[in-house]
Amino acid sequence: MFLRQLSYLIALEQFRHFSRAAEHCGVSQPALSMAIRQLEHELGVPIVQRNRRVFGFTQEGERVLAWARQTVAALDGLRQEAHFAHDVAGGTLAIGAMPPAVQVIPHLMESLRAAIPALHVKLTLSASADILQDLMEHRIQMGLMYLDQVPPGDAFIIHELYTEQHVLAAAPGMIAGNRRTCGWDDVARLPLCLLTPSMRTRQIVDGCFKKAGISPNVLFETNSLELLYGELLSGRLATVLPVTALPSQGEHAANLQIRRIAPCPSPAVGLVRLHQTVTTALMAKAWDIASHLVLSDVLHL
DSSP states (O other), X not given: OOHHHHHHHXXXXXXXXXXXHHHHHXXXXXXXHHHXXXXXXXXXXXXXXXXXXXXXXXXXXXXXXXXXXXXXXXXXXXXXXXXXXXXXXXXXXXXXXXXXXXXXXXXXXXXXXXXXXXXXXXXXXXXXXXXXXXXXXXXXXXXXXXXXXXXXXXXXXXXXXXXXXXXXXXXXXXXXXXXXXXXXHHHHTSEEEEEOTTSHHHHXXXXXXXXXXXXOEEXXXXXXXXXXXXXXXXXXXXXXXXXXXXXXXXXXXXXXXEEEEXXXXXXXXXXXXXXXSSOOHHHHHHHXXXXXXXXXXXXXX
């Protein structure tokens, strides 16, 4: 069995297409197909369901795929460890972050690059559940997410960065008065654009409305912060977002009316990684740097 075959298998799972997987791996489609068949012969189990209409993996193939991801991830870690011994200024780190934490990312990147100048970061925006899955499947090495979504037990190591603060945001003139704090009844009187109910930050907001016995006037829902910003900055609708998810650029963003909302829960947000007996020097250094970040003062009004 060759690691090349495992890499082909992972690419095949990623692209769900033999030709595109082969192109990604820099080989011909027949060569990739033959390598997968050789792997099936060596293991004595069918891995890929070959059907013109449906592509997928057999039950045995899914188990082989899980081992392939773990093996290739371990090899990548070994290569980085060897490289890191010669050049502590570089390496590759894959990070998954939930969308409401967009303002945290520059702080994290600045700290990491200050200590590891040539660090190559692969950053993906994902829901908290997807971040945990990507960590388990070794697609990423570090996650930035709600810590109350991390399952109990010893599978993960966490570090709290800050507690989240939700605020009401609206274009100038939409909110009456000069109060710095408002209640959920004040929020419910406004036409709102909110993130979709599948997102954790929306679930927190919905829980606050329900506890207050109030039905909000929601006119627009989206899982895209960019689309939500469009409605907010146009002056058509107000929104409720974490401070870390507020738009930060442009004249309209600078002129937004912001109000604290009370009462409101403050869920912890932080970093998550797999609990592993052996950790690469790069990961150990990156985690140590990130664990010394203090962001509560920066991300609260």
